[in-house]
Amino acid sequence: MDPWLTLAVVAGMVLAGTLLLNAIGARVKAEPLIAIVRAGLQLAALVVILKLVFTSMWLVLGWLFVMIVVAIVTSTKRIGWSREVLAAAGTAISVSAIVTVGVIVVTGITGRDPQHLLAIGGILIGNVMSITSVTAKRLREHLQESRDEIEGMLALGATPRQAAARFRGLSVSHALIPTIDSTSTTGLVTLPGAFVGALFAGSDPMDAGLFQLVVLGSILFGGAIAGTVLTQLLGAPKVLPQPPREAEEETAES
Structure with a gap:
């Protein structure tokens, strides 16, 4: 691939997409452009780092730890910064990553070398981060929209955890919809990156397919763990979030 041509085409596509979104009133401003520039710089740094990381398993584990920390911070900012959210997101993402990668390493279904561990861990952490963020935001929306129902159950003697159980x-189910849809259409609608990357690296198509299956299974498993842990920690609030209109009016008054 010609690096300069690639950069020019990618920049042109993102610029056109940004202009289109702003033209229809999406109000994204320059966020897509900033995101792609950050991605380019971070990938460039990653290429340099990986040349060093692949020489040591300890360096791989250290890099995965950095990825988990960044994922926790990113998810917390997306949900809404607070100590409670930071603790919940941190627990959900960490437990999910450790348990899922641990199962893969212990069973030995993929190689235990640094390359396989970093590939599986990196893909898993990124997807779990997204599932964590969406789960929390959907939970907040459900609690806001169904506040009257929950308060009615509380008045009848239910505990906050019982009232919010549904x-x-x-x-969690709403947050997992994109993952489940993407998994169920793999090979028909989507051509997954891990599979293509393994083929480009020279792997046998059977091995590439099995590796992708491990990735998909780990995302579903890890996402289920993260969603469950997060909702158990945030899903029984003593104080219900205000409905959107009331929250906006209170903000305007202050």
Whole structure:
């Protein structure tokens, strides 16, 4: 690939997309452009770092730790910064990554070398971060929209955890919809990156397919763990979030 031509085409596509989004009133401003520039710089740094990381398993584990920390901070900012959210997101993402990668390493279904561990861990952490953020935001929306129902159950003697039980499950299921849809259409609608990357690296198509299957399974498993842990920690609030209109009016008054 010609690096300069690649950069020019990618920049042109993102610029056109940004202009289109702003033209229809999406109000994204320059966020897509900033995101792609950050991605380019971070990938360039990653290329340099990986040349060093692949020489040591300890360096790989250290890099995965950095990825987990960044994922926790990013998810917390997306949900809404607070100590409670930071603790919940941190626990959900960490437990999910450790348990899922641990299962893969212990069973030995992929190689235990630095390359396989970093590939699986990196893909998993990124997807779990997204599932964590969406789960929390959906949970908050459900609690806001169904505040009257929850307060009615509380008045009848239910505990906060009992009153919000239905909405915890709904939040996780909604957050997993894109993952489940993407998994169920793999090979027909989507051509997954891990599979293509393995083929480009010279792997046998069978091995590439099995590796992709491990990736998909780990994302579903890890996402289920993260969603469950997060909703258990945030899904029984003593103080319910205000409905959107009331929250906006209170903000305007202050």
